[in-house]
Amino acid sequence: MIYLDNNATTPILPEVKEEIIKTIDFYGNPSSLHQLGREVRERIEGARAKIAKFINSGKDNIIFTSGGSEANNTVLNSFVRKYKDKAKILVSKIEHSSVLEHAKFLSREYEVDYIEVDSKGKIILEDIEKKLKTGKKTLISVMIANNEIGIVQDMKEIINLSRKYGAVIHSDAVQAFGKIKIDVEELDVDYMTFSGHKINAPKGIGAIYFKNKDIIPLIHGGHQEMGLRSGTENTIGIIAFGKAVEIRERDFDFYIKKTSALRERLIKGITEIPDVIVNTDLKNSVPNTLNVSFKGVEGESIMLYLDLEGIEVSTGSACSSGELEPSHVLLAIGREPELAHGSIRFSLGLQNTEEEIDYTVEKLKNIISKLRQMSTVY
Amino acid sequence: MNWLYSDIVKEHFINPRNILINEKDFDYDAKGEVGNIKCGDQMVMYIKVRDNIIVDCRWRTYGCASAIASTSMLSEAVKGMSIEDAYNITPKDIAKKLGGLPENKIHCSVLGDKALKEAIKNYVKTHGVSFNIKEEENKVVCKCIGVTEKDIEEAVLEGARDYQRLQEITKIGTVCGKCKDEAIKKMEFYIDRFKMISH
Numbered sequence: 001m002i003y004l005d006n007n008a009t010t011p012i013l014p015e016v017k018e019e020i021i022k023t024i025d026f027y028g029n030p031s032s033l034h035q036l037g038r039e040v041r042e043r044i045e046g047a048r049a050k051i052a053k054f055i056n057s058g059k060d061n062i063i064f065t066s067g068g069s070e071a072n073n074t075v076l077n078s079f080v081r082k083y084k085d086k087a088k089i090l091v092s093k094i095e096h097s098s099v100l101e102h103a104k105f106l107s108r109e110y111e112v113d114y115i116e117v118d119s120k121g122k123i124i125l126e127d128i129e130k131k132l133k134t135g136k137k138t139l140i141s142v143m144i145a146n147n148e149i150g151i152v153q154d155m156k157e158i159i160n161l162s163r164k165y166g167a168v169i170h171s172d173a174v175q176a177f178g179k180i181k182i183d184v185e186e187l188d189v190d191y192m193t194f195s196g197h198k199i200n201a202p203k204g205i206g207a208i209y210f211k212n213k214d215i216i217p218l219i220h221g222g223h224q225e226m227g228l229r230s231g232t233e234n235t236i237g238i239i240a241f242g243k244a245v246e247i248r249e250r251d252f253d254f255y256i257k258k259t260s261a262l263r264e265r266l267i268k269g270i271t272e273i274p275d276v277i278v279n280t281d282l283k284n285s286v287p288n289t290l291n292v293s294f295k296g297v298e299g300e301s302i303m304l305y306l307d308l309e310g311i312e313v314s315t316g317s318a319c320s321s322g323e324l325e326p327s328h329v330l331l332a333i334g335r336e337p338e339l340a341h342g343s344i345r346f347s348l349g350l351q352n353t354e355e356e357i358d359y360t361v362e363k364l365k366n367i368i369s370k371l372r373q374m375s376t377v378y
Numbered sequence: 379m380n381w382l383y384s385d386i387v388k389e390h391f392i393n394p395r396n397i398l399i400n401e402k403d404f405d406y407d408a409k410g411e412v413g414n415i416k417c418g419d420q421m422v423m424y425i426k427v428r429d430n431i432i433v434d435c436r437w438r439t440y441g442c443a444s445a446i447a448s449t450s451m452l453s454e455a456v457k458g459m460s461i462e463d464a465y466n467i468t469p470k471d472i473a474k475k476l477g478g479l480p481e482n483k484i485h486c487s488v489l490g491d492k493a494l495k496e497a498i499k500n501y502v503k504t505h506g507v508s509f510n511i512k513e514e515e516n517k518v519v520c521k522c523i524g525v526t527e528k529d530i531e532e533a534v535l536e537g538a539r540d541y542q543r544l545q546e547i548t549k550i551g552t553v554c555g556k557c558k559d560e561a562i563k564k565m566e567f568y569i570d571r572f573k574m575i576s577h
Contacts, residue, residue, distance in 0.1 A: 298418060308392065374439060376422050377440045
């Protein structure tokens, strides 16, 4: 199996797996004051400290959640509850669905607006400025790196501008975490959200960084996570997440070097195919992501032919999701619908090899040629 | 491990039958074209007819796996059929032959039979054949907007499962609203029919 869908999720690293196995028998409830509880508490706090160190935050500025979606939902929900009818939500058009769909849900009761992006996926600063001039208390939510095309925003500029208008800033860092350096102090962001399974930890664990402890919880109950997120902690998930972060921090340069080189190789091979449109801005993107469109062919067919060859990728085609609209990200950057339908995302990971890339390119050439032969539009 | 769709779909997807690579290579009598690549799928069907029997059929598509598989299957099934019988093939017939299709994939298979119908209509038109195309009864449900039963059926194929979604797609009942009950009844009728197709 050649797994080139690492923005969807990643395999658990052997060292993380080992940590999970070691953790399984620590069954104590971290809230218990007795020895078994304290033992687990210590490990959880160790994991928190590792994540804090990696993003240069205080240890007490991080809480764990069930994942990126819950983290994003918590931030948006907390904001509108705090500012009520004065609240406005401003999100970019290329946000993850856990931000976009929540914003859409909130738009029944609150003012919600969307920020335009340019043809590379970069936030248009003038558009932010225009939409911040409304006098309302605004939460601006912009992801650092986009999951589909990999574009990395100039967060510092966005934050500086937003601050001028007194906006509160949230950044979804799920896809950027571990792929570019993040320093929350330097960025001066209010909230940042993370997920474990995108960096070789298991699914079901995420985190929120907050500058001020002013989160209104989504889940009420016990006093866990400083009273900001109730529910007995996902101890195994948290500890594994900490381990995965520790490893990524240690191997950060290797990760960048490896995925960059593999992407370079992949681009070289794919652009040998005629009529390929590269949707990723190679200069301003996370190094593991490459999104391309093949003229005249539909993405689900490409994806499923690749799957039959044991190569796993994803597509922005509507057919893959059962929706009729293709990728909202590719439409937002101004791609024609047919190019959005014909898009394929390759997202690389630590486990991939040069041989895998070469094999993929070879198979892809045949598949595109086969589909173009039967295409009505090529 | 199971593939995404049935084994028959898989086999037709891997080896699609009757694809016409070059239009010049096929001496067809009529062709039919439907779909729009903006919506992610387009289909062209070519037929060759002798004594009102389809003797050969070719096609091309810009479409997903189920569109490829269902049209491949359809192109085999219509060979040797009279144009009347071929005209009356339904998506349900194709889905059945394919061992079923998931609900959200039915509209892909509709494309093949729509293209075929277009091709047959064109054949009848250009060859002066006496052939009574029975247009399905197409009653107007919403008089204000002019939404027909067929529009409701299409909306169901596009995923309408409640009145709100049906309104979003068709704008039905957004003026006087008197047709709401009838619209819901019709929608439910098509949803039931649709369920039969997909399983």
